[in-house]
Amino acid sequence: MVRNLVIDITKKPTQNIPPTNEIVEEAITELNVDELLDKLFEKDERGEVITPSRIAKMLEEKAFEIYKEYEKQVREAYLSARYSREKLEQSFQQARFSRGGKTFEVIFTKLLDRFGIRYEHDRMIKIYGYITEGEKPDFIIPSVRTFLNDPSSAILITVKRKVRERWREAVGEAQILRNKFGDKINFWFVGFDEEFTVYSAIAMLDNGIDRVYVIDGRYDSLIEELKRISDPNFNEDKYIQKIRRFSDIFDDIIQFMNKHENKKREKQLTLV
Numbered sequence: 475m476v477r478n479l480v481i482d483i484t485k486k487p488t489q490n491i492p493p494t495n496e497i498v499e500e501a502i503t504e505l506n507v508d509e510l511l512d513k514l515f516e517k518d519e520r521g522e523v524i525t526p527s528r529i530a531k532m533l534e535e536k537a538f539e540i541y542k543e544y545e546k547q548v549r550e551a552y553l554s555a556r557y558s559r560e561k562l563e564q565s566f567q568q569a570r571f572s573r574g575g576k577t578f579e580v581i582f583t584k585l586l587d588r589f590g591i592r593y594e595h596d597r598m599i600k601i602y603g604y605i606t607e608g609e610k611p612d613f614i615i616p617s618v619r620t621f622l623n624d625p626s627s628a629i630l631i632t633v634k635r636k637v638r639e640r641w642r643e644a645v646g647e648a649q650i651l652r653n654k655f656g657d658k659i660n661f662w663f664v665g666f667d668e669e670f671t672v673y674s675a676i677a678m679l680d681n682g683i684d685r686v687y688v689i690d691g692r693y694d695s696l697i698e699e700l701k702r703i704s705d706p707n708f709n710e711d712k713y714i715q716k717i718r719r720f721s722d723i724f725d726d727i728i729q730f731m732n733k734h735e736n737k738k739r740e741k742q743l744t745l746v
Contacts, residue, residue: 648682
């Protein structure tokens with residue numbers, strides 16, 4: 475149940491709508507996500523398996539439902555104050571577009587938190603010492619410091635709600651980072667998009683992306699499309715082993731970090 479907003483019509487309409495982070499938290503509470511996570515990979519009362527991908531989709535849908543309720547409150551207040559309907563709808567349309575990708579990013583953040591995974595979000599990795607700008611993957615696991623000390627012991631992750639042409643940004647970022655830090659970096663791409671194409675998956679894996687994570691509902695059909703490629707020079711196994719379901723990523727991260735923690739301990743014991 476959404477709360478009643480205190481609306482200030484002297485502001486831009488969309489400034490009255492709560493931030494994406496708050497809306498996602500409301501969705502988490504309404505869906506009782508912590509209870510769902512306790513039942514991961516079990517079947518619910520409808521016989522459907524509870525997966526991280528399904529939880530993320532449910533959160534996305536619930537967050538949009540909550541957002542629309544807040545939007546409705548703001549619309550009614552501004553129309554009552556004789557605000558232009560055309561300008562109002564244009565403002566809402568722009569806000570929905572910009573919030574869409576942000577919502578999934580926040581959902582991914584909340585799931586990392588609930589899986590107990592350490593990360594840093596939107597942190598800069600400098601490429602040139604004399605310039606303050608650099609590359610900014612969405613997530614660095616566990617930290618920038620770990621990455622700079624030993625790039626092979628960290629994971630860089632870019633997440634996209636809609637893949638479309640945006641995967642090319644990730645490829646460019648990965649190539650710049652590889653030129654600076656070498657091929658030992660681990661760069662993963664997450665695309666929560668039912669329209670994820672075979673071309674984008676292959677092109678990413680051929681150009682600096684180590685793993686591609688696909689929304690569960692698209693995974694099987696994407697793999698089947700890869701298997702149907704009949705060119706004798708095409709090595710499907712090379713790609714299939716690097717394409718994973720979205721639901722696998724949290725366990726994959728935990729296993730990766732445990733492996734590197736064990737290596738670190740072994741090294742310390744050797745030095746004693």
